[in-house]
Amino acid sequence: MQERVLSIQGIKRLPYYLKFLKELKVNGVAYVPASAIADSLNIYEVQVRKDLAAISRQPGKPRVGFTVNALIEDIEHFLGYDNPNSAVLVGAGHLGQALMNYSELENHGLNIAAVFDVSPDLIGKSIRGVQVYALEELVNICRERNIEVGIITTPVGCAQEVCDKLVEGGVKAIWNFAHIYLHVPSRILVQNEDMAVSYALLSNHLANPMQEILTEE
Amino acid sequence: MQERVLSIQGIKRLPYYLKFLKELKVNGVAYVPASAIADSLNIYEVQVRKDLAAISRQPGKPRVGFTVNALIEDIEHFLGYDNPNSAVLVGAGHLGQALMNYSELENHGLNIAAVFDVSPDLIGKSIRGVQVYALEELVNICRERNIEVGIITTPVGCAQEVCDKLVEGGVKAIWNFAHIYLHVPSRILVQNEDMAVSYALLSNHLANPMQEILTEE
Numbered sequence: 123m124q125e126r127v128l129s130i131q132g133i134k135r136l137p138y139y140l141k142f143l144k145e146l147k148v149n150g151v152a153y154v155p156a157s158a159i160a161d162s163l164n165i166y167e168v169q170v171r172k173d174l175a176a177i178s179r180q181p182g183k184p185r186v187g188f189t190v191n192a193l194i195e196d197i198e199h200f201l202g203y204d205n206p207n208s209a210v211l212v213g214a215g216h217l218g219q220a221l222m223n224y225s226e227l228e229n230h231g232l233n234i235a236a237v238f239d240v241s242p243d244l245i246g247k248s249i250r251g252v253q254v255y256a257l258e259e260l261v262n263i264c265r266e267r268n269i270e271v272g273i274i275t276t277p278v279g280c281a282q283e284v285c286d287k288l289v290e291g292g293v294k295a296i297w298n299f300a301h302i303y304l305h306v307p308s309r310i311l312v313q314n315e316d317m318a319v320s321y322a323l324l325s326n327h328l329a330n331p332m333q334e335i336l337t338e339e
Numbered sequence: 340m341q342e343r344v345l346s347i348q349g350i351k352r353l354p355y356y357l358k359f360l361k362e363l364k365v366n367g368v369a370y371v372p373a374s375a376i377a378d379s380l381n382i383y384e385v386q387v388r389k390d391l392a393a394i395s396r397q398p399g400k401p402r403v404g405f406t407v408n409a410l411i412e413d414i415e416h417f418l419g420y421d422n423p424n425s426a427v428l429v430g431a432g433h434l435g436q437a438l439m440n441y442s443e444l445e446n447h448g449l450n451i452a453a454v455f456d457v458s459p460d461l462i463g464k465s466i467r468g469v470q471v472y473a474l475e476e477l478v479n480i481c482r483e484r485n486i487e488v489g490i491i492t493t494p495v496g497c498a499q500e501v502c503d504k505l506v507e508g509g510v511k512a513i514w515n516f517a518h519i520y521l522h523v524p525s526r527i528l529v530q531n532e533d534m535a536v537s538y539a540l541l542s543n544h545l546a547n548p549m550q551e552i553l554t555e556e
Contacts, residue, residue, distance in 0.1 A: 130347075133543055137536045138520050163520050201539050202546030216440060220433035226518050226535040231542055270545065295545055297538070301443050303355050303380050313541045315534075318443040319354045321514070322418050324530045325448055326350055328487065328512055329419030 128176040133201075135173055137230065138163055140197045146190050155187030203231035209297075210269050212284045213276035214239040214254055217299055221275065222249050232271070236263050260284070264291025273297045274304075345393040350418075352390055354447065355380055357414045363407050372404030420448035426514075427486050429501045430493035431456040431471055434516055438492065439466050449488070453480050477501070481508025490514045491521075 128136075142162045146154055156174070160167040174180075174188070178196035182188045198204050211218055211234050221227065222234065237254045239245060244254045255263060264272070264287075272288035274281050274296060281300035288296060295311040298304055301319075304312050345353075359379045363371055373391070377384040391397075391405070395413035399405050415421050428435055431454050438444065439451065454471045456462060461471045472480060481489070481504075489505035491498050491513060498517035505513060512528040515521055518536075521529055 130540065133540055134531075134536050137518075137533070137539050141518070141520075164522055200543065200546070202542040205546060207542065207545060216433045216437035220437055221534065223433060224534055226533075227538060230535045230538055232538055271541070295541055297541055301354075301358070303358075305381055311541070311544055313537070313544075314351075315537055316354070316443075317438065317441055317532075318447045319351050320530070320532055321444060321447055321449055322354050323347065323350055324488070324512055324514055324528070325419040325424065326417065327528055327530075328424060329417070329422060 128173060128200075132173045132176065135163065135165075135169075136177070136197050136201055139170070139173070140194065140201075143190050143194050143197070147194065152190055153183070153186040153188065154190055154193075156182055158187070198231075201231070203229075206231040206233045207270045207295075208267060209234050209271035209273055210236045210238060210260070210264060210288075210293075211273040211275060212238040212257070212260065212288070213274065214241070214244050214249060215275065215277075218273075218275035219249060221273065222252065234273070235267055235269065257284070257287075260287045261291040264288060264293060269293055271295050271297060273299070275299045278302050345390060345417075349390045349393065352380065352382075352386075353394070353414050353418060356387070356390070357411065357418075360407050360411050360414070364411065369407055370400070370403040370405065371407055371410075373399055375404070415448075418448070420446075423448040423450045424487045424512075425484060426451050426488035426490055427453045427455060427477070427481060427505075427510075428490040428492060429455040429474070429477065429505070430491065431458070431461050431466060432492065432494075435490075435492035436466060438490065439469065451490070452484055452486065474501070474504075477504045478508040481505060481510060486510055488512045488514060490516070492516045495519050 139159055142159060156170045157167045160170045177200040178193060180188060180192050180196060209232055211221060214237050234252055237249055237252050238257050238260050239254055240257055245256050247254050269291060270293060272293040274284055276284050278300045281302045282304060285296060285304045285306060289306055289310055297313050297315060299315045301316050306312055356376055359376060373387045374384045377387045394417040395410060397405060397409050397413060426449055428438060428451050451469055454466055454469050455474050455477050456471055457474055462473050464471050486508060487510060489510040491501055493501050495517045498519045499521060502513060502521045502523060506523055506527055513521065514530050514532060516532045518533050523529055
């Protein structure tokens with residue numbers, strides 16, 4: 123029985139493997155050696171082998187490598203892309219609209235079912251085919267449609283209040299883009315996507331160039 | 340001599356400590372115990388002590404705790420916020436404009452000196468006081484102004500070409516928001532901020548709720 127354990131850095135590499143594998147599939151390539159996957163990302167082959175061993179039971183075959191189709195399925199299953207999550211997005215400003223326009227998210231198993239905003243100019247309209255509702259309807263719509271993920275792209279001042287409504291509406295996870303540490307019941311998963319926090323990593327690395335914290339696990 | 344080593348998760352907590360400490364400072368609070376910092380983020384006190392020991396030589400004093408001002412300085416120094424980086428942003432779509440509007444980045448030591456786009460509607464105008472230039476001027480402006488960081492918020496199709504120009508212009512680091520694995524010389528630091536990749540972490544966690552990969556190091 124193999125151990126299915128992968129680091130955060132490893133999980134972050136999977137969507138890149140997937141992108142490369144799907145390009146191969148489109149071009150009719152059936153098998154791929156680990157070395158070719160490694161070259162496409164400019165990383166070591168041993169890293170690719172280790173990552174793939176953690177998420178796939180498929181052994182690479184000598185000389186031909188991995189079956190492209192099976193590897194695509196294994197990665198999509200591990201990442202939950204074969205079981206799409208229904209989501210709502212709250213806050214249709216630039217960042218919210220950037221996420222709505224980002225078609226990769228749909229390919230990656232995120233289905234945004236409704237958008238919420240406070241602006242009368244937006245309520246009742248639709249963004250990329252998804253209707254914009256008033257914030258007052260958030261709890262009910264989350265409940266009615268069994269929404270699993272709430273995406274917060276509001277200003278920081280109302281983020282906790284929006285978070286509380288999402289929790290009341292029954293979401294399992296919150297993807298938070300506001301610069302605030304949200305308080306939630308322990309059953310709720312919060313993933314913070316704060317740009318200032320992300321920039322902290324880059325800034326720290328520029329200030330301390332001898333560290334190799336970003337590229338390795 | 341203490342070891343100044345901190346995990347990626349630890350570095351990501353620092354901006355939240357900083358935010359809390361600055362609120363205390365505004366309210367005239369001079370000292371703070373580690374337990375109060377821990378409570379504000381809903382994490383363990385031992386975690387806060389460990390993080391702070393890695394970045395500050397200031398010992399917490401019994402009963403009163405840490406000096407707020409000194410701790411703010413230590414965190415800002417560790418993250419390089421006291422030594423702002425000059426940056427350019429390429430691609431003034433929704434995501435690019437969201438970053439331009441995000442005032443926290445400036446507070447966190449990122450100074451966006453110029454914006455680049457291909458749209459004739461944008462070139463020559465300014466976004467939040469920063470001028471938009473044609474892509475053809477990218478290399479020269481990066482060189483003339485000693486730009487250190489290039490931010491890529493373009494569509495995926497031109498991201499590698501933009502990256503090559505940034506490298507030619509002499510940047511040290513690239514903050515990449517496009518869904519592509521960029522190829523750069525090894526001296527260049529690339530931090531990928533791909534939303535599909537970030538979502539992969541959340542999606543994996545929803546698909547495998549027994550794992551605790553996201554919250555702990």
